[in-house]
Amino acid sequence: MSVAAPPPKAAGRGTPPPRTARARKAALGLDGGTWFLLLPALIPILVLSVGPLLYGVSLAFTDAQAGRTEPTEFVGLANLADLRHDTLFWESFRIGLVWAVSVTALQFVLALGLALLLNQNLRFRWFARTLALVPWAMPEVVVGIMWRLVYHQDAGILNETLSRLHLIDDNVGWLTSLSLALPAVIAVGVWAGLPQTTVVLLAGLQNVPYELKEAAALDGAGLWRRFTTVTWPAIKPVVIAITALNFIWNFNSFSLVFVLTQGGPGGETRLPMLFAYEEAFAYGQYGYAAAMGLAMIAVIAVFLTLFLRRRLKEEAS
């Protein structure tokens, strides 16, 4: 049993289904009942996700751009060749990796702790569980604006509180200092993504067979041993699923950071997806933006395969 790790080469290709129903059935060995379960979900995905996506990928090999005045031509690998020399993009790639890895890791560690706490039989648990979902409930549009206010140098509540507590003497420019900006936006990223990971893990914790836990407790197993032998194996599929997804999403996100810093100061928080977004929407260079998309898929796929492989081996042993 495994979490299917897509081979990296599948990334750009997107396996097309065989032509006829019979051929499919013969080739893939699925019976009618399974198709009945699968199709309702697969058809909408095929029409509205696979189609547009393959089209998007195909743009990477053309010089497609906004506007109806220029004809679009096939340019082969020219976009990818240009991309190789785009130092600004690769610099932002580095920032993107720092961002995605730190946010994903912190999200996971903090969410696991919170989920374990919320799974305890504590008083006001319902209240705590609800408050823990605040970042989810707040409309995304205001999240960036509220955090800008929190971090505001002159009139921000963070500087105000810290200086009341005599932790700082001078107001700190959280979002404008070259060294603090990235950590500051990472904190917001973790904050914003914590509820989803917590809820998913909390649901996963319900799969932990209570008897096993009790049995382990009776055997005199310590907290840590109980966690590693009983809890962890039960939530592992969910942990892998959510961490992989979180990593992809974090690597691909940019709008929250954009609201906070516009990619500044001095380009220190320019995430790679912001490049692709601006390339497509602000400069109208669809072809080049699609090439950036391909590069990102390739890198994420490599990371993910490494991550999922290791987990698979652990699972097997």
Place this chain on the structure above:
Amino acid sequence: MSGPTSLRTRRAAGRTGQYLALLAYLVFLAFPLVWLVSTAFKSPQELGRIDPTWIPQDPTLENFRAAFDAQPLLRSAGNSLLVAGSAAVIAVALAVPAAYAMVRKRSKITTAATGWILVSQMFPFVLIIIPLFMLLKEARMIDSLAGLVLVYVVWNLPFSLWMLQGYVKAVPVSLEEAAAVDGAGRLRTLVSVVLPLLTPGLVATLMFSFVTAWNEFFFALVLLKSPENQTMSVILTQFLGAEGVVDLGPLAAAATLATIPSLLFFALLQRRLVSGMLAGAVKG
């Protein structure tokens, strides 16, 4: 050897530690909401002050009045609820059987589908928008809430499938085999054995899908034109002006009003994140 007293003390200390840790979490997670609510009750003059306070010095309801005056908040909240709710329910309803099949009936097609799910989450969203927009236009679904629901269903499906696979894997196959021996068909096994065990995962995925659709902004912006169709996320942006100027008080008031129903909804739903059934099921 630790006597019963010291054991109890240690346990009490552990409890206190747990409460403190929880408190720290909640402060971190909830303080922006406190700030939002506080902002909603401040006058423009107080919002321009250099020494902000947590508690409004001269609380006013003016922002709420202004927000209701400026924008059709109730109608847009109703639209959002309708769209996000239907999209979440439909996506999860389609995803459950498919996720089950993908876990239990491995084949090339299910592997390809799983791979596709991940790839679809990796590709820049911006490059998919235009072709998707064209598709919806061909289907004459521009400016209709049904079209938006369809987009969100497709949007929610990949991660619903991916997450639900994780939960399905945790259901012991032995239970289903037992049911099969009892002569239950596949669909019945799914409904009567697997589904109850999946409840926490289902709820988590539902909440996930709902929030994603509730917050989505760009598709709602480009697909819907008629003022009466607008969703909450679009309406909220109308408090934003050029160059980062924000009509902060009314925005905070509207955002507070948008946050509270979601929180109530979560408060009700969170009970379902607990499943007592699994324990009983394994025993049986």
Place this chain on the structure above:
Amino acid sequence: MRPVTCFRRASAAAALSLALLAGVAGCGGDGGSDDGTVTLDFLSLAWQKESVEANKRLVAEWNEEHPDVQVRYVQGIWDTVHDQLLTSFEGGEAPDIIHDAADDLTDFAYGGYLADLTDLLPASLRADIPEQSWRTTTMNGGIYGVPFLQEPRMMFANTGLLRESGVRIPTPADPWSWREFEEVAKKLTTDTDGDGGTDRYGVAWGMKEPVSQSVNLSLSTGGGLFSREQTDDGPKNRVGYGPRDSAVAETIDRQVNEDHTAPRSSLGMSGSDTLPGFFAGRYAMVPLNFSYRQLITQQAPDDFAWSVLPMPAGDGPAGGLAQGVSPQTLSVAEDSDHRQAAADFIAFMTRPEHMAELAAGDWMLPTGREALKDPALNTEEYGWRTGVQVARSLRPAPVLGVRGYREWSDKIATPAFQRYFNGDTDLDELRESLVEDGNLVLDRYQR
């Protein structure tokens, strides 16, 4: 063939199955209807309450006068208007009448999405708006928008502190020179509580968008950064960064990094971020756009006295107060089935009395000569008259019509200016980025 068209064909079958799948067909609505009435969509970016009301009132008035051409008001927002327009242009679903800003029109005009208004507008409107304003929307051989509102950057000052310091109060007829301004800033910078740290700065430069400010203000010293050069391949846009281009940026740099009359901390702020410090007396002056007056009247404490001054003047040939602006515009979509009707509506919205009403609603200046004379805009209150007097010094922003400007600004110029003002790099390094890396970017757009 443009990609979207190719895609459209390929996707027709898929779309059909999609419609069946969902079993719902939404309403398309492309403007025409059976009884001959035409419905035009007007995407408006009006934001302030008075302005939204003025727009809606004018739309209602038009609809009453023109039963056969009905206009539907659609609300847009500045943050996302570019993305929204691009998507609907590509999808062939663009609104007929489009409110935007001149600097956002360049790519749409060259992309063939906007209608050339040259022959669609009445002569009276063409004559009422001065030539320099028309130049902001004239590109690629046509006129792609009616520039109707604009705002200069002004120096907002804390009246009490200014009086106290005894400096000369500048007027549009007799503004401060940049040198004089630096001296004023020094005078206003103090350590009021005597703890050795500055707690009042002469000026706070909110430079969240450092590029447009640096470029537009450079006109006062005769700069402009962008020029058209004749090359073997025809005219090409080039970036240069000589002493006249950089004089204002150097002044800001001196104030932040040498004189310490401007705080480094405000560099990352937007205009509205600097206001709490301005109200609290932490900053004696803040340069802001003219329309910020509305926010200030709302947020300033009751006893706070403020005045609107002209920006310091340089020695540029276009006049010392010259600065670049990118006016707000009204355009017509090329795909509109009723371009003349849409242009008529624009002409209606920009009649002198209407233009003045819209300007007052947004706390901005109208471009039209007649509207500018409106008594409501010529009062002493809220610095209206100072703004009107500066209006004739406004020039098209140098970046207008330069393809690739956005990319140059995002990737090269913004980080380069941020590092320069932050004291990380010197003028030579700034020039090298702006010019050498910058021209590489521009070249990509004019092969």
